[in-house]
Amino acid sequence: MNPVLKAVLYIAGVAAMTCGNSIGALFFKVTMTRVKVFSIKNTFKIPTLYLGILCYAVGSLLNILLMHYLDYSTVYPLTSLTCVWTLLFSSVFLGEKISARKLIGIAVIICGAILICF
Numbered sequence: 041m042n043p044v045l046k047a048v049l050y051i052a053g054v055a056a057m058t059c060g061n062s063i064g065a066l067f068f069k070v071t072m073t074r075v076k077v078f079s080i081k082n083t084f085k086i087p088t089l090y091l092g093i094l095c096y097a098v099g100s101l102l103n104i105l106l107m108h109y110l111d112y113s114t115v116y117p118l119t120s121l122t123c124v125w126t127l128l129f130s131s132v133f134l135g136e137k138i139s140a141r142k143l144i145g146i147a148v149i150i151c152g153a154i155l156i157c158f
Contacts, residue, residue: 041109050157053106054118060099062125066133067092117156120149 071089075082083089106115124146130136 046110049106049109050114050118053102053110054115054121057099057102057106058119058122059125060095060102061119061122062099062129064092064094064096064099065122065126066129067095069130069134114156118153121153123149 067088071083071086071092074086074088103115103119127138127142127146131138
């Protein structure tokens with residue numbers, strides 16, 4: 041495979057895959073905050089559930105596509121970058137606090153991703 045294409049797949053593909061999965065999970069969280077009394081019937085009435093399913097499905101399909109072209113031993117561990125997006129989105133959209141411990145965890149994940157790629 042062309043090295044430039046491979047680099048683009050790693051950077052753009054992994055970013056899109058992990059971001060899609062994180063946005064899907066964000067919509068799931070939003071859905072559950074809108075459910076007054078939990079039941080499957082009530083949950084399926086909330087539109088954000090379907091957005092979550094769509095985003096998560098797109099992220100998962102990108103994961104499958106990336107594993108076709110790139111090494112499994114690299115792509116699968118990079119799914120941990122979903123945690124980076126999740127921390128960012130939960131802070132921005134849900135108002136969750138980012139603690140020093142969470143930042144250290146994210147730094148460890150990023151360092152691990154760099155070590156795996158290079």
